[in-house]
Amino acid sequence: MAGYVGILVSDPSLQNQFTQVELRSLKNQFMSMRRESGKLTVGDLASRMSRLKVVGENMSEQERADFIADLFPSFNDEVDFEFFLKVYLKLHAHASSRTGSPAKNSSAFLKAATTTLLHTISESEKASYVAHINNYLAQDGFLNKYLPIEPSSNDLFEIVKDGVLLCKLINVAVPGTIDERAINTKRLLNPWERNENHTLCLNSAKAIGCTVVNIGTQDFIEGRRHLVLGLISQIIKIQLLADLNLKKTPQLVELVDDSKDVEELMSLPPEKILLRWMNFQLKKSPYKKIVSNFSTDVKDAEAYAHLLNVLAPEHSNPSTLAVKDPFQRAKLVLEHADRMGCKRYLTAKDIVDGSPNLNLAFVAHIFQHRNGLSTETKQISFLETLPDDAQVSREERVFRFWINSLGNSTYIDNVFEDLRNGWILLETLDKVSPGIVNWKIANKPPIKLPFKKVENCNQVVKIGKQIKFSLVNIAGNDIVQGNKKLILAYLWQLMRYNILQLLKNLRFHSHGKEITDVDILRWANTKVSNSGSQSRMESFKDKSLSDGLFFLELLSAVQPRSVNWSLVTKGVTDEQKKMNATYIISIARKLGCSIFLLPEDITEVNQKMILTLTASIMYWFLKQPVEEKPSATSETISNSTTDDSASESSVE
Numbered sequence: 134m135a136g137y138v139g140i141l142v143s144d145p146s147l148q149n150q151f152t153q154v155e156l157r158s159l160k161n162q163f164m165s166m167r168r169e170s171g172k173l174t175v176g177d178l179a180s181r182m183s184r185l186k187v188v189g190e191n192m193s194e195q196e197r198a199d200f201i202a203d204l205f206p207s208f209n210d211e212v213d214f215e216f217f218l219k220v221y222l223k224l225h226a227h228a229s230s231r232t233g234s235p236a237k238n239s240s241a242f243l244k245a246a247t248t249t250l251l252h253t254i255s256e257s258e259k260a261s262y263v264a265h266i267n268n269y270l271a272q273d274g275f276l277n278k279y280l281p282i283e284p285s286s287n288d289l290f291e292i293v294k295d296g297v298l299l300c301k302l303i304n305v306a307v308p309g310t311i312d313e314r315a316i317n318t319k320r321l322l323n324p325w326e327r328n329e330n331h332t333l334c335l336n337s338a339k340a341i342g343c344t345v346v347n348i349g350t351q352d353f354i355e356g357r358r359h360l361v362l363g364l365i366s367q368i369i370k371i372q373l374l375a376d377l378n379l380k381k382t383p384q385l386v387e388l389v390d391d392s393k394d395v396e397e398l399m400s401l402p403p404e405k406i407l408l409r410w411m412n413f414q415l416k417k418s419p420y421k422k423i424v425s426n427f428s429t430d431v432k433d434a435e436a437y438a439h440l441l442n443v444l445a446p447e448h449s450n451p452s453t454l455a456v457k458d459p460f461q462r463a464k465l466v467l468e469h470a471d472r473m474g475c476k477r478y479l480t481a482k483d484i485v486d487g488s489p490n491l492n493l494a495f496v497a498h499i500f501q502h503r504n505g506l507s508t509e510t511k512q513i514s515f516l517e518t519l520p521d522d523a524q525v526s527r528e529e530r531v532f533r534f535w536i537n538s539l540g541n542s543t544y545i546d547n548v549f550e551d552l553r554n555g556w557i558l559l560e561t562l563d564k565v566s567p568g569i570v571n572w573k574i575a576n577k578p579p580i581k582l583p584f585k586k587v588e589n590c591n592q593v594v595k596i597g598k599q600i601k602f603s604l605v606n607i608a609g610n611d612i613v614q615g616n617k618k619l620i621l622a623y624l625w626q627l628m629r630y631n632i633l634q635l636l637k638n639l640r641f642h643s644h645g646k647e648i649t650d651v652d653i654l655r656w657a658n659t660k661v662s663n664s665g666s667q668s669r670m671e672s673f674k675d676k677s678l679s680d681g682l683f684f685l686e687l688l689s690a691v692q693p694r695s696v697n698w699s700l701v702t703k704g705v706t707d708e709q710k711k712m713n714a715t716y717i718i719s720i721a722r723k724l725g726c727s728i729f730l731l732p733e734d735i736t737e738v739n740q741k742m743i744l745t746l747t748a749s750i751m752y753w754f755l756k757q758p759v760e761e762k763p764s765a766t767s768e769t770i771s772n773s774t775t776d777d778s779a780s781e782s783s784v785e
Contacts, residue, residue, distance in 0.1 A: 151218075152352060152360065163217050175201065176208035178220055188224045200227060254358050257483050260284035261491055262365050265478070266298070269305045275318050276301060290356035295322050296330025299353070302365065303334065306372035307341045309732075312712075314700045315719035327354060329723050336722035339538045340729050343367040346540035366490055373497035374403035377410075384506035388413050402546035407496055411436070414505055417443045427492035434463040434484050441469045444505045448472035459485050470495075475502050525617060531729040531742070532624040538727065539564045543578075548624065549615045554580045555589025558612070558623075562596050565631045569596055586613045593623075602626040625741055632748040639755050650744060657687055657747050660754075664690035673747070674740040680704025681713030681735055684746065688720050691754040695720050710736045721746065726753050 151159070166181040167173040173181070179198035182188050188197070201220060202208070212220075266289070267281040276298060282288050292298050300316050315333060317326040331350035338345050343364060352360045376382050379399055388409055389398050398406065404427075411424055418439035424430045431437060438453045453465040463481035475498055479491035533548050541560040545551035552558050556578050563570045574592065576585040590609030597604050603626065611619045636648040654670060661668050661683065668683045678684070681704050689696040700716065702709035714732035721728055726749040734742035 152347060152357060159218065159221065160214060163214050173212045173217070174208065175205050175210050175212060175220075178212065178217075182221070182224065185221065188221065188228055192224065192228050197224060200224060254362050255488070255490075256285075257480060257488060258366065258490055259289065259362060261478050261483075261494065262362065262369060263289055265369055266302065266365075270298070270301055273301055287358070290358050290361055293361050294354055294356055295327050296334050296353065299334040299364065299368075300330060300337070302368050303337050303341060306368045306375070309715065310341055311337050311722075312715040312719040314697070314716060315723050324354075332725050333719060333723040336725070336727055337719070338364060338368065339727060340534060340722070341368075341371055342534055342537065343371070344537060344540075344544060346538075369494065370490075370497075373494055373501070374407065376501055377403035377406045377497070382504065382506070384504070385410070387506050400547045400550045404493065407493070407500060410500060410504065410506075411440060411496060414440055414443050426489065427496065428487035428489040431492055432485055432487045433459045434466045434481075437466040437484070438462060438469075440499070441466060441473070444499070444503050445469070445473045470499065473499075473503060475499055525621065527731060527733070528621050528625070528741075529617075532621070532628065534729045535628055536561055536624075538729075549617050549620060552620065553590075553613050553615055554578055554586040555593050555609070555612060556580075558593045559589060561627065562593065565627065565634060566600065569600070583613065597623060597626065600630060602630070628745065629741075632745060632752065635752050636748065636755070639752070653744065653748050653751055656751050657683075660690040661686045666690075670747075673743045674738055676738055678738050678743060679736050680710050681717050684717045684735070684750075685713065685720075687747075687750060688717065688724070691750060692724055695724060707736070717746075721750060721753075724750075724753055726750055 162185065163173070166177070178201055179194050182197060183194060192200070201224075204223060205220070263282045263284040270276050271280055273280075276292075279288075279292050279298075282292065295317075297316055297318055300311050300313075303310050304313065311333065317330050319326065322330070328350050331353045334353070335345050335348065335350065344367065345364065348360050348364065377385075379385055379395070385398065385406065386395055388406075389395050398409075401409070408424060408426075415424065415436060420436060420439040422430070422436070424436050435454070442449045442453075448469055450465055450469060453462055453469065456462050456465065460481055463484040466484070467479075467481060475495075478494040478498055479488060483491045529548050533545055536548070536557065537544055539561060541557055541564070543551070543557055545557060554576075556575070559570050559572075559575055563572075571592065574588065576589050580586050580589075587609050590612040592609075593612060594604055594607055594609050597607075602623065604623070607619050607623065612623070633648045636653075637646070650673070654673065658669055661670075664686065666686045668686045670678060670683050682701075685696050685698075685701055689698075702712050704710050704713050711732050714735035717735060718728065718730065718732060726746075728746055728749050730739070730742040730746060733739075735746070
């Protein structure tokens with residue numbers, strides 16, 4: 134990818150202004166403009182650039198022409214791509230300054246594709262996240278030579294270039310996500326090893342719920358600041374909100390009145406639970422407003438003053454509510470938080486500016502430190518009446534993170550709730566099989582009328598039947614009603630269809646033939662056998678797979694240098710099996726496999742997840758240059774027409 138970007142732009146100062154995705158998009162626009170008349174001159178730019186966002190929307194053609202004429206008077210000169218980018222940057226800066234809205238702050242917790250041009254970063258956010266990193270990674274044996282990082286410097290963006298810090302930060306947020314034995318931690322890493330670390334980081338970030346659409350390993354190697362900070366902010370957010378669920382903090386049931394409300398609470402995203410908790414505590418104070426966001430509703434710091442008085446009255450200061458100036462009140466609030474022992478995460482200026490990321494981090498830290506909920510467990514009896522299906526929870530997590538990794542228009546927090554209007558399912562189907570959705574009859578959110586949701590879900594079911602999903606007794610209304618069993622059944626078939634389509638589309642190997650589970654099973658066994666091993670997988674529910682050794686053999690067969698056999702256990706005890714499983718997942722992600730399973734899925738031999746793991750390794754291998762695998766064609770897809778149902782490897 135680096136070579137490709139170099140071909141697009143040779144000027145390093147221009148490369149640093151754009152992501153790879155943006156450069157490709159602008160290159161396509163440039164080529165389109167040039168094709169219209171065979172060439173593109175300075176005089177053409179004012180009219181042709183009308184189609185570009187910000188530049189086209191906020192300046193008239195005459196204004197663009199006048200601005201360009203002042204800078205580049207030779208209207209007949211032909212324009213190359215780098216000159217085009219320079220004009221674009223100047224116009225963009227001018228248009229943004231006139232509207233009073235410079236480039237969107239890209240270090241926000243990413244819920245959508247990162248494609249804003251002329252990126253700025255928040256120095257306050259950078260300082261806050263650097264302080265967080267200094268605090269949580271100070272004792273790390275590898276990183277301690279780089280820490281503490283100076284918050285006012287740009288050292289952070291240099292340190293992340295080898296990928297180690299981001300991998301370690303993911304493990305702070307969700308312990309055990311990355312097997313640290315898989316991280317390359319030599320003092321001097323070569324480009325290949327750095328790239329492996331970043332690949333491991335990005336695939337692991339997706340697997341804990343981060344949105345990394347349009348972010349590539351090259352962006353981190355080049356230290357693109359807005360993308361680095363955007364990912365760090367997501368990772369820290371996941372860490373800070375980790376306790377905002379009933380499993381970790383059962384005392385949260387105090388926020389609701391009955392078991393029906395408990396189920397609703399369980400389906401809420403953690404940010405919403407945090408707001409509900411904050412308002413629950415504020416009801417104990419004279420504060421009468423409802424806080425509905427972490428920006429405008431907390432800018433005057435009054436809500437914070439009352440919240441901290443409720444949670445820690447022993448540290449309160451009467452002056453906090455007496456002062457009229459919001460900035461002074463915010464300073465007193467932070468002094469109160471300091472006396473409680475709460476890490477700040479923000480400054481008084483960040484409060485009055487309404488910084489949503491830093492305010493959320495601040496409130497989340499207060500919740501972690503002192504949530505003020507009852508330690509009595511009488512209400513927790515509600516939880517005992519609710520179904521506790523760990524397998525359902527694990528599958529929901531896998532499908533949720535997989536759907537979010539596709540870059541749909543909306544980030545989902547719960548598949549049983551957020552898919553009920555059918556729209557995200559339609560988007561997912563269109564991502565998996567472009568063109569399959571009839572958007573003319575689809576209803577776009579917000580959807581108030583129930584029958585409109587049913588119409589969307591009916592199309593979801595219809596498409597499923599069209600691509601041969603097993604959907605006996607499933608109707609669109611089942612999805613609208615949030616039927617967990619049927620939604621999970623549909624999502625599993627969709628996820629499986631996706632990986633099979635990816636494999637089929639590698640036509641050099643499949644010859645356009647439908648890929649079956651049997652083909653994947655045969656491929657894996659052939660690869661391992663050809664490497665000289667006696668290991669074999671009888672089916673995707675073969676209990677002998679629980680020790681992980683077959684998958685380590687498979688990974689070693691597709692990339693001999695990937696497995697350090699001195700780190701592999703015999704896989705006899707449960708602990709040894711888990712160590713192997715964790716290592717397998719990290720190695721696969723480090724190679725480039727986008728997988729969402731947990732170590733337990735391997736040790737318990739979860740048939741569905743074993744299939745996706747094997748298929749993902751197969752897909753990664755078949756994408757590699759042909760010269761690396763001369764016998765690939767003969768060993769991948771058989772001429773068998775065996776149907777999935779004919780094999781034990783089929784998943785029902």
